[in-house]
Amino acid sequence: MKNLIKLTLTFLLLGGFVSCSTSNDTNDDSSSNNSSENVTQIENTAESGTWRITYYYDSDHEETNNFTGYNFTFNSDGSLIAENGNSTVTGTWSVTGSNSGSSSSDDNHFNIFFAAPPNFEKLSDDWEIVNSSSNKIELRDVSGGNGGTDYLTFTKN
Numbered sequence: 372m373k374n375l376i377k378l379t380l381t382f383l384l385l386g387g388f389v390s391c392s393t394s395n396d397t398n399d400d401s402s403s404n405n406s407s408e409n410v411t412q413i414e415n416t417a418e419s420g421t422w423r424i425t426y427y428y429d430s431d432h433e434e435t436n437n438f439t440g441y442n443f444t445f446n447s448d449g450s451l452i453a454e455n456g457n458s459t460v461t462g463t464w465s466v467t468g469s470n471s472g473s474s475s476s477d478d479n480h481f482n483i484f485f486a487a488p489p490n491f492e493k494l495s496d497d498w499e500i501v502n503s504s505s506n507k508i509e510l511r512d513v514s515g516g517n518g519g520t521d522y523l524t525f526t527k528n
Contacts, residue, residue: 412503483495497512510524
């Protein structure tokens with residue numbers, strides 16, 4: 372009787388380990404594939420034309436007007452150009468998936484970097500992609516220091 376109980380417990384434990392291992396491997400593979408596909412889709416969307424900032428909220432107040440008249444071009448080589456007819460500001464951009472070292476396991480990040488001027492430097496961050504479509508990219512960043520939340524929305528021209 373003792374041997375039957377031990378044998379039954381052994382099979383139950385072994386079955387649990389195999390089942391957990393198989394389901395985790397399957398989920399990991401599918402999330403990596405989905406993340407990779409989403410990154411490519413977001414990159415293609417961003418590269419398809421010019422964009423304008425229709426909403427920018429920096430922790431405690433709206434600053435959308437700082438970017439009025441600027442058209443943003445996200446180039447396939449990673450360069451980012453903002454032009455308003457009188458001036459041109461250059462920076463870089465990229466999209467990284469959850470398997471690229473981001474802190475969350477299920478989000479993609481839209482990375483922007485401008486070295487100057489100060490208004491554009493504020494856009495430099497690794498923004499969490501909240502929503503993206505063929506004509507709108509909505510981003511959010513929760514600051515580590517003060518816990519404030521910034522929002523940035525690009526709308527296609």
